[in-house]
Amino acid sequence: MRKGLIALWNIILKDMRAYYLKPPNISWGLIFPIAWTGMFFIKSGTGFETIPTLLPGVIAISVLFGTTSMLAVTVTFEKKNHSFERLLLAPITLNTLMLAKTSGAIFFGSINAIVPVILAMLLTDISTISWLIVLPAIFLIAVASTFLGLFIAVSVSEVFEAQTFSNFFRFPMIFLCGLFFPIDALPVFLRPLSYMLPLTYGVDILRGAVTGTNTMHLGLDFFAIIFFCTALFYISLRNINRKWIN
Amino acid sequence: MKHQIQISNNDEPLIEVVNLTKRFDNLTAVDNISFTLNNGEIFGFLGPNGAGKTTTIRMLIGLSRPDSGTIKVAGKDCTGNPKAAQHLIGVVPDESNLYPELTGFDNLCFCGALYGMSKTERIERANKLLKTFGLTEAANRKFGGYSKGMKRKLTIAAGIIHRPQILFLDEPTTGIDVASARQVRQLISSLNNSGTTIFLTTHYIEDAERLCHRISFIVKGKIAKTDSVKNLLQPLLGRYVMLVSASGNIMDISRQLSSSFSDYTFNITSPEHMRVEANHQINLVHIVKFLQEHGIDVTEAKKSIPSMEDVFVSITGIEANILKKEADKKRKSE
Numbered sequence: 173m174r175k176g177l178i179a180l181w182n183i184i185l186k187d188m189r190a191y192y193l194k195p196p197n198i199s200w201g202l203i204f205p206i207a208w209t210g211m212f213f214i215k216s217g218t219g220f221e222t223i224p225t226l227l228p229g230v231i232a233i234s235v236l237f238g239t240t241s242m243l244a245v246t247v248t249f250e251k252k253n254h255s256f257e258r259l260l261l262a263p264i265t266l267n268t269l270m271l272a273k274t275s276g277a278i279f280f281g282s283i284n285a286i287v288p289v290i291l292a293m294l295l296t297d298i299s300t301i302s303w304l305i306v307l308p309a310i311f312l313i314a315v316a317s318t319f320l321g322l323f324i325a326v327s328v329s330e331v332f333e334a335q336t337f338s339n340f341f342r343f344p345m346i347f348l349c350g351l352f353f354p355i356d357a358l359p360v361f362l363r364p365l366s367y368m369l370p371l372t373y374g375v376d377i378l379r380g381a382v383t384g385t386n387t388m389h390l391g392l393d394f395f396a397i398i399f400f401c402t403a404l405f406y407i408s409l410r411n412i413n414r415k416w417i418n
Numbered sequence: 419m420k421h422q423i424q425i426s427n428n429d430e431p432l433i434e435v436v437n438l439t440k441r442f443d444n445l446t447a448v449d450n451i452s453f454t455l456n457n458g459e460i461f462g463f464l465g466p467n468g469a470g471k472t473t474t475i476r477m478l479i480g481l482s483r484p485d486s487g488t489i490k491v492a493g494k495d496c497t498g499n500p501k502a503a504q505h506l507i508g509v510v511p512d513e514s515n516l517y518p519e520l521t522g523f524d525n526l527c528f529c530g531a532l533y534g535m536s537k538t539e540r541i542e543r544a545n546k547l548l549k550t551f552g553l554t555e556a557a558n559r560k561f562g563g564y565s566k567g568m569k570r571k572l573t574i575a576a577g578i579i580h581r582p583q584i585l586f587l588d589e590p591t592t593g594i595d596v597a598s599a600r601q602v603r604q605l606i607s608s609l610n611n612s613g614t615t616i617f618l619t620t621h622y623i624e625d626a627e628r629l630c631h632r633i634s635f636i637v638k639g640k641i642a643k644t645d646s647v648k649n650l651l652q653p654l655l656g657r658y659v660m661l662v663s664a665s666g667n668i669m670d671i672s673r674q675l676s677s678s679f680s681d682y683t684f685n686i687t688s689p690e691h692m693r694v695e696a697n698h699q700i701n702l703v704h705i706v707k708f709l710q711e712h713g714i715d716v717t718e719a720k721k722s723i724p725s726m727e728d729v730f731v732s733i734t735g736i737e738a739n740i741l742k743k744e745a746d747k748k749r750k751s752e
C-alpha cells in the first residue's frame with residue numbers, strides 16, 4: 173500500500189516536471205483562456221457586466237483543451253518510445269497506474285480554469301457566484317475530459333492521431349454541449365447527442381452556479397457527469413488490459 | 419568468468435514454463451516451449467532473429483499474455499495475472515525504455531520509486547549504481563544525450579535498482595562496442611555472483627558460452643535443446659571436424675558420400691559447403707578423391723576445433739554464421 177503510494181506520487185511528479193509544467197504548456201494554458209474570453213466578449217459586444225455569463229463557457233473550454241489532448245499525447249508518446257512499458261512493469265495495479273497518469277492532467281486542467289476566473293475577477297464583480305458548486309464542477313469536467321483523453325490514448329497508436337482524434341471529439345462537443353446555442357435550439361436529431369456528452373452536464377452546473385439558470389436538475393447534472401467519468405475510466409482500463417498487455 | 423551455480427536449499431525452480439505458446443495472427447512466434455530457471459543460475463536463450471526470444475521474455479515479465487501454457491514465477495501462477503510476480507523481477511529490454519528528457523540520476527530514482535523505494539533509499543542506491551557502472555560524471559546529464567554503451571549500462575542499473583531476485587536481459591551485448599560488451603558481461607557475472615538469478619537472450623554464441631550455466635537453443639519459436647554448457651560440449655570431446663568448400667553441388671551426391679564413408683558424418687550446409695565430423699582423424703585425401711570422381715573439385719578444406727558453434731549447428735541444423743552475421747549486421751546498423 174505504502175509502496176503503491178510512493179509509485180503513484182512519483183509518477184504524478186514526473187509527469188508534472190516532464191510535461192505539464194514545461195514553459196510552452198504553461199503559456200498555452202494562459203493564452204488559451206484569455207483568447208477565448210476576448211473572443212466571446214467581442215462577439216457579445218456588451219460591457220464588462222456580461223462577463224459572468226461568458227465565464228462558464230470559457231472555464232469549460234479551457235479545462236477541456238487543457239486536458240484531453242495533453243493526456244492522449246503524452247501517453248501515446250510514452251507508448252511510442254517504450255517508456256510506458258516501464259510503468260507497466262512496475263508492481264502496481266493498472267488502476268493505480270492509470271490513476272497516477274490521469275491525476276497530473278486533472279490537476280493541470282483544473283488549474284487552467286483558474287485563469288479565466290482570475291481574469292473575470294479583475295474585470296468585474298463575481299461575488300454572487302456559488303464557488304461551492306463551481307469548484308467541484310471544474311474538477312469533474314477536468315476528470316471527464318482527462319478520461320476522454322485516456323480513452324483516445326488507448327484507441328490510437330501515433331502521436332498525431334492522438335492530436336487529431338482529440339479534436340474530432342472536442343470541437344463537436346463545444347457546439348453540442350449548450351455553450352454557444354441552447355440545446356433546445358439544436359435540430360431535434362442532434363439533441364440526443366448533446367445529452368451523451370459529459371461536458372453538457374458540466375456546463376449546465378457551471379451556468380447554474382454563475383447565473384442561477386440550470387436547464388436540468390443540479391443533482392442530475394452531477395450524477396450524469398460522475399457516471400460518465402466512471403464509465404470512461406473503466407472502459408479505458410478494460411481496453412488497456414486487452415490492448416496494451418497483448 | 420564462469421563460477422559455481424549456487425545450490426539453493428529450495429529445489430523448486432524459480433521460473434517454471436510449461437507448453438507456452440504465443441501467436442500473432444498466422445505466425446506462431448513461440449511454439450509450445452517448456453523450460454525452468456533454477457535459483458542462482460544464468461540461463462540463456464540463444465537463437466537467430468525472429469526466433470521468439472523477446473516474445474518469450476515479454477510473456478514472462480507480464481507485458482504479454484500467452485495464448486496457451488502456464489508460467490510460474492517463484493511458485494506464483496502468473497499466467498492469468500501478469501502482475502503477480504513483478505515485484506521480484508527486474509527487466510533490461512533490448513531497446514532502452516528510460517526517459518530521454520530526465521537525467522541519468524533522475525531516471526534511476528524514478529525507477530526506484532516505481533518499486534516503492536523510499537527517497538533516501540533510492541538516492542543512495544542510485545548514486546552507488548552510477549558509481550559501479552562508471553556513470554557518476556554523467557549522472558546529471560540527460561539520458562537522451564548518452565552514448566549507446568552508457569545507455570545500456572544505465573538501463574541495466576535501472577533494472578536492478580530495486581534488487582530484484584530475477585533479472586531479465588534481452589540481448590545485453592548487442593549494439594555496443596567490444597569494450598562496453600565486456601564490461602556488461604562482467605557486470606552480469608558479478609550480479610549473478612551476488613545472488614541474482616539471470617535470464618538472458620543473445621545472438622552471440624560466445625556470450626552464451628562464456629556467461630551462461632545453461633542454454634536453450636531456440637529456433638522458429640521452438641526450443642531445439644536445453645542443457646548445461648558442460649553437457650552440450652561433452653559430445654565434442656574427441657570429435658574431429660573439417661570444413662570443406664567445393665566447386666559443384668555436393669548436395670547431389672550426399673547419399674553416396676554417406677554410404678561410402680560410413681564412419682563420417684556429413685553436414686551439407688549449402689550446395690558448396692559441408693562439415694565432416696568423425697571420432698577419429700579425418701582422411702581428407704579420400705574425400706577429395708571421391709569428390710573428384712564425381713566431378714567436384716575441393717577448393718578449400720580446413721580443420722575446425724569443435725565448439726559451441728558446432729553444437730548449435732548439429733542440433734539446430736542451421737549454419738552458425740547465420741547467427742554471427744545477423745549479430746554483426748545489427749551491430750553495424752546501430
Ligand SMILES: Nc1ncnc2c1ncn2[C@@H]1O[C@H](COP(=O)(O)OP(=O)(O)OP(=O)(O)O)[C@@H](O)[C@H]1O
Pocket residue numbers: 442445447465466467468469470471472473474621
Ligand atoms: N507484436 C507483434 N505482432 C506481430 N508479430 C510479432 C510481434 N512481436 C513479434 N512478432 C513476430 O514474432 C516473431 C518472433 O519475434 P521476437 O521479437 O520474439 O524474436 P527475437 O528472437 O527476439 O528476434 P531478435 O533477435 O530479432 O530480437 C517474429 O517473426 C516477429 O516478427
Ligand SMILES: [Mg+2]
Pocket residue numbers: 471472473512588
Ligand atoms: Mg528480440
